Amino acid sequence: MAIVLGDNRYGKAENRLVRVDREGDEHRITDLTVSVSLSGDMSDTHLTGANDKVLATDTQKNTVFAFARDGIGEIEDFALRLARHFVSTQESIHAARVGIVAHPWERLRVGGRPAHHSFARSGAGTRTTRVTYDGERAWVLGGVEDLTVLNSTGSEFWGFPRDEYTTLVEVKDRILATAVSATWRYSVEEADWAHAHETALATLLDAFGGTHSQSLQQTLYAMGQAVLEAIPEIAEIRFSLPNKHHFLVDLEPFGLDNPGEVFYAADRPYGLIEGTVLRDDAPPAGPAWS
Ligand SMILES: O=c1[nH]c(=O)c2[nH]c(=O)[nH]c2[nH]1
Known part of the structure; x- marks a missing residue:
């Protein structure tokens, strides 16, 4: 040895x-x-x-x-x-x-x-x-961190498996919030970086706000797809999306109802949804991510 x-x-x-x-x-x-x-x-x-x-x-x-x-x-x-x-x-x-x-x-x-x-x-x-x-040659990644976004409706989560440990209630209307960390890989070494970044950011936000979501996973894919469709120089995009849970507060002990208006914004634990969206003909990433 x-x-x-x-x-x-x-x-x-x-x-x-x-x-x-x-x-x-x-x-x-x-x-x-x-x-x-x-x-x-x-x-x-x-x-x-x-x-x-x-x-x-x-x-x-x-x-x-x-x-x-x-x-x-x-x-x-x-x-x-x-x-x-x-x-x-x-x-x-x-x-x-x-x-x-x-x-x-x-x-x-x-x-x-x-x-x-x-x-x-x-x-x-x-x-x-x-x-x-x-x-x-050079490999260039762009990205955004800590882009905190929230939809106060237009988000559902239901149809998931139930076992003896499942307590989560199915919902057709919830708050969806996350702090977007996204990193994208350019397939070029030269570009109008400012324009590409602005376009990626605007496209991400547009897709977040414009997607009626069945899950944060679905929103992740929609954001990635939109960015790749908008910017030909981007080959791949990776997301890390903490699901910033907002739980409806039970006001019944105080003799009050809560018609979907008062939430507890939980800090942790949080769901962490991560994923990559890429072109199927994306050039090799080389050492870009390592
Ligand atoms: O959008 C979601 N995806 C999940 O995988 C999940 N799991 C969970 O408890 N809530 C949610 N929400």
């Missing part, structure tokens, strides 16, 4: 980067969390402690900030620039993964007008990307 080094990668995770772009008095904020992860010829550092092939994670962090000096642009492009840089400048680095989460800020209104330099953190979903580059 021999013991060998398996897969490994290393990098600087969660670099918090804020850039202010100024056009006269008017400012724009880009607020990112950037994670870098590199892999390659890293046997020596693990086996002998020789670090001559290890681009320090501190250098990786500095590179993120230095690259931001000349502008960030779309997060997908920023991630591509960084990933290509690490692989093309360091012989020992064979692959780079750069993940970015963009934290949204909304311009405040001050004195009834859009403020020049005042913002509030907005809560409507967080844009994400992850780029993997192997020296030859």
Whole structure:
């Protein structure tokens, strides 16, 4: 028996980067969390402690900030620039993964007008990307996290199996709420990323609101199908959807009825509905998800 080094990668995770772009008095904020992860010829550092092939994670962090000096642009492009840089400048680095989460800020209104330099953190979903580059080609993921949505009707759940442990009552009208985490895989290395993201987001929301749902699973598929139909450059989309249960409160002990108006919004446990929707002729994902 021999013991060998398996897969490994290393990098600087969660670099918090804020850039202010100024056009006269008017400012724009880009607020990112950037994670870098590199892999390659890293046997020596693990086996002998020789670090001559290890681009320090501190250098990786500095590179993120230095690259931001000349502008960030779309997060997908920023991630591509960084990933290509690490692989093309360091012989020992064979692959780079750069993940970015963009934290949204909304311009405040001050004195009834859009403020020049005042913002509030907005809560409507967080844009994400992850780029993997192997020296030859790049794989680009886009996505959204924490997009909390709710339908106050138009949702049913019934017809499920009943066994000795089943207490859930069948319903033809319920609240359906979730915090959408979706990650989609582009089949291209270049695109109008901003437009694709906006379209994906608008399509997701439209499908969520527009689907009369028999289950969150059905809504998941409807959202995925709509995104793939709307954006030819997206090959595959993966969802993680917590079912944010809203239970009708029993008001009978207080001598009151509850005609579907008062709910307890449960925190946990929650159903977790996960699934992938993809084109049957989708190109191979390569290392995109790994
Ligand atoms: O949309 C739903 N899917 C389920 O699988 C499920 N299971 C459950 O208890 N409630 C729900 N709702």
